[in-house]
Amino acid sequence: MSRLANTFEHLAKTGRKALIPFVTAGDPTPEFTVPLMHAMVEAGVDIIELGVPFSDPMADGPVIQRASERALAHKMSLKRTLVIATEFRKTNQHTPIVLMGYLNPIEAMGYEAFANAVQCAEVDGILTVDLPPEEGQQCRELLQARGIDSIFLLAPNSSEARIQKMSALGSGYIYYVSLKGVTGAGHIDITDVENKLNLIRANTTLPIAIGFGVKDAVTAKLISALGDGVVVGSALINKIEANLTDAERAKNEICECLVAMRTAMDERS
Amino acid sequence: MTEKYTMPDNRGHFGPYGGMFVAETLIPALQELNDAYQHYLEDPDFIAELDADLQYYVGRPSPLYHAERWSKALGGAQIYLKREDLNHTGSHKINNTVGQALLAKRMGKTRIIAETGAGQHGVATATVAARLGLECVVYMGAVDVARQSLNVYRMKLLGATVVAVESGSKTLKDALNEALRDWVTNVDNTFYIIGTVAGPHPYPAMVRDFQAIIGRETKQQCYAATGRLPDALVACVGGGSNAIGLFYPFIDDASVKMIGVEAAGDGVLTGRHSAPLCAGRPGVLHGNRTYLMADDDGEIIETHSISAGLDYPGVGPEHAWLKDIGRAHYVNITDEEALTGFYALTRMEGIIPALESSHAMAYTMKLAPTMKQDETIIINLSGRGDKDMQTMAKREGIEL
Numbered sequence: 001m002s003r004l005a006n007t008f009e010h011l012a013k014t015g016r017k018a019l020i021p022f023v024t025a026g027d028p029t030p031e032f033t034v035p036l037m038h039a040m041v042e043a044g045v046d047i048i049e050l051g052v053p054f055s056d057p058m059a060d061g062p063v064i065q066r067a068s069e070r071a072l073a074h075k076m077s078l079k080r081t082l083v084i085a086t087e088f089r090k091t092n093q094h095t096p097i098v099l100m101g102y103l104n105p106i107e108a109m110g111y112e113a114f115a116n117a118v119q120c121a122e123v124d125g126i127l128t129v130d131l132p133p134e135e136g137q138q139c140r141e142l143l144q145a146r147g148i149d150s151i152f153l154l155a156p157n158s159s160e161a162r163i164q165k166m167s168a169l170g171s172g173y174i175y176y177v178s179l180k181g182v183t184g185a186g187h188i189d190i191t192d193v194e195n196k197l198n199l200i201r202a203n204t205t206l207p208i209a210i211g212f213g214v215k216d217a218v219t220a221k222l223i224s225a226l227g228d229g230v231v232v233g234s235a236l237i238n239k240i241e242a243n244l245t246d247a248e249r250a251k252n253e254i255c256e257c258l259v260a261m262r263t264a265m266d267e268r269s
Numbered sequence: 270m271t272e273k274y275t276m277p278d279n280r281g282h283f284g285p286y287g288g289m290f291v292a293e294t295l296i297p298a299l300q301e302l303n304d305a306y307q308h309y310l311e312d313p314d315f316i317a318e319l320d321a322d323l324q325y326y327v328g329r330p331s332p333l334y335h336a337e338r339w340s341k342a343l344g345g346a347q348i349y350l351k352r353e354d355l356n357h358t359g360s361h362k363i364n365n366t367v368g369q370a371l372l373a374k375r376m377g378k379t380r381i382i383a384e385t386g387a388g389q390h391g392v393a394t395a396t397v398a399a400r401l402g403l404e405c406v407v408y409m410g411a412v413d414v415a416r417q418s419l420n421v422y423r424m425k426l427l428g429a430t431v432v433a434v435e436s437g438s439k440t441l442k443d444a445l446n447e448a449l450r451d452w453v454t455n456v457d458n459t460f461y462i463i464g465t466v467a468g469p470h471p472y473p474a475m476v477r478d479f480q481a482i483i484g485r486e487t488k489q490q491c492y493a494a495t496g497r498l499p500d501a502l503v504a505c506v507g508g509g510s511n512a513i514g515l516f517y518p519f520i521d522d523a524s525v526k527m528i529g530v531e532a533a534g535d536g537v538l539t540g541r542h543s544a545p546l547c548a549g550r551p552g553v554l555h556g557n558r559t560y561l562m563a564d565d566d567g568e569i570i571e572t573h574s575i576s577a578g579l580d581y582p583g584v585g586p587e588h589a590w591l592k593d594i595g596r597a598h599y600v601n602i603t604d605e606e607a608l609t610g611f612y613a614l615t616r617m618e619g620i621i622p623a624l625e626s627s628h629a630m631a632y633t634m635k636l637a638p639t640m641k642q643d644e645t646i647i648i649n650l651s652g653r654g655d656k657d658m659q660t661m662a663k664r665e666g667i668e669l
Contacts, residue, residue: 053568054567055568055569056437056442056443056446056554056555056569058446058449058450058555059292059450059453060450061450062436065436069436069437072568077566077568078566078567079566102553103290104552104553104554104563104567104569105566105567105568106567107551107552107558107567108552108563108564108565108566108567109567130291130553130556131290132289132291132293132296134280134289135288135289152293153293154293155292155293155294155297156294157294157297157298157456157457158293158296158297159297162293162297177292177293177294180294180454180455180457181294181453181454182450182453182454185454
């Protein structure tokens with residue numbers, strides 16, 4: 001069983017939801033990321049989405065755009081992101097890592113070389129924002145052959161047929177984009193999410209993680225009740241941006257934020 | 270060519286290029302757009318309305334002008350100019366915006382967004398939005414806002430909101446990123462009018478089809494003027510909409526050479542250029558696979574060109590395909606050479622071309638002398654140079 005499937009199964013048994021932070025690899029510096037990942041695990045996260053910096057992050061809001069720019073200024077790349085994942089894995093064998101990014105760095109590396117490198121780094125899942133399943137068959141098959149999950153997005157305007165397609169082709173979990181917009185947007189509507197989740201649930205047995213627009217412990221709790229996991233990104237990266245000269249403080253503030261989310265999500269309501 | 274050219278396939282692929290590489294929220298919007306486009310393409314009422322707009326609003330057909338004095342001076346082929354500069358708003362861009370705006374209206378969209386580089390597409394979009402009474406937001410890189418301020422003013426006069434994009438390299442690619450972000454947020458009521466033959470399917474095919482009026486007219490006009498097909502077609506290529514508009518109706522006419530001219534900026538060898546077909550490699554950006562300017566890690570490289578309209582790291586996927594199959598040829602012209610073309614047409618024919626089109630002029634100055642006097646070159650004069658007066662005056666040290 002894959003690390004992701006294992007994680008969700010364990011959570012389901014204990015009646016808990018996955019807390020999934022997103023951080024951009026190498027933001028604000030390459031040295032910051034591995035210690036941050038370990039600290040986040042200490043703070044109670046279940047899965048880590050590691051953002052691969054890209055020059056043109058079309059689906060991201062300004063906060064994650066700037067995170068990419070800071071990382072790229074330090075020559076961060078897909079290859080170096082995989083080095084970070086490898087480094088983390090040396091002392092953590094249980095927390096799944098999902099790489100989230102855009103297709104062009106993967107195209108530049110070549111699909112097969114990418115699949116091999118990902119396997120080597122013991123990364124568990126790949127979420128490529130601009131690679132829908134229609135264009136992604138080759139990549140998906142190469143990853144699947146190596147036991148790596150392909151995670152697909154669903155959006156508020158995704159049709160039932162689309163949901164069924166993602167359910168059939170994806171593995172690990174489905175990432176539900178909670179709103180029409182970019183990452184970090186501020187207009188999440190809980191009722192809309194709930195209605196859509198019912199439709200998705202009816203069409204898949206995969207776990208569903210919900211992201212985009214999760215700002216604090218209160219939204220994390222509300223959202224987690226609807227799905228199997230909550231993804232939080234921009235709210236964490238804001239802490240990095242607010243403490244660019246003090247890495248330790250940035251790390252601590254991120255962990256405080258995650259602990260608060262964890263606590264709120266685990267409360268029995 | 271024995272088989273008729275039928276690209277793209279039904280999912281927007283030109284061989285390995287093109288496609289629909291977008292985030293999930295845009296998939297339903299692109300499907301809705303493709304369905305509407307395929308439907309109205311066959312709808313006689315829609316076609317009649319489009320034809321009437323092109324005739325009475327845009328001012329088509331645009332003339333095919335024999336540049337006799339310039340041809341004689343170059344001492345080779347006869348040079349004809351397809352006068353897209355004479356269209357309403359001053360470039361070929363309006364052919365496409367008129368078409369997409371009619372689609373937007375039929376699809377019930379109330380808000381129009383666009384990206385623009387030189388501002389020509391932004392102006393052409395603001396123009397049709399004003400005419401239809403639709404809200405219009407144009408995204409433009411902050412660098413381009415500064416160097417094309419005249420067009421920024423025109424867009425504002427027409428009632429559009431111009432958003433200066435401060436992210437990335439602050440040019441056309443960043444404007445496209447920001448327009449995509451807007452679309453993903455406002456996808457229900459918003460129609461995104463992409464200005465070039467790039468972006469996700471169906472844009473490359475749809476924009477081509479709206480621009481193909483250029484080539485269809487040219488073919489007829491060339492027969493009328495010379496009694497036969499032209500020997501060579503020359504057009505500048507940024508995203509490549511004016512070039513594909515001219516080339517497309519000639520693709521099955523194997524005797525007609527097609528030459529796309531990319532912007533070499535300071536020179537392809539300096540790395541400061543915008544010539545992905547000549548010096549780039551395949552990759553995926555802005556929803557399609559095509560030739561790109563990217564580094565070994567797949568990060569997009571900043572581009573350079575004197576002309577804001579060519580300052581783009583990608584190119585339409587159909588050009589990538591035409592290059593690979595050898596049907597079209599792609600060359601490049603530096604900033605300095607483009608200026609030679611700019612001055613030549615201005616002084617020899619009394620026509621001031623846009624800096625984008627000047628790249629095609631400059632290449633023709635190399636090509637024409639190598640051809641016979643009874644051969645014909647047709648250049649797409651895609652836009653007029655009025656918007657570039659500030660850039661030119663500044664280069665000449667003149668304050669306007």
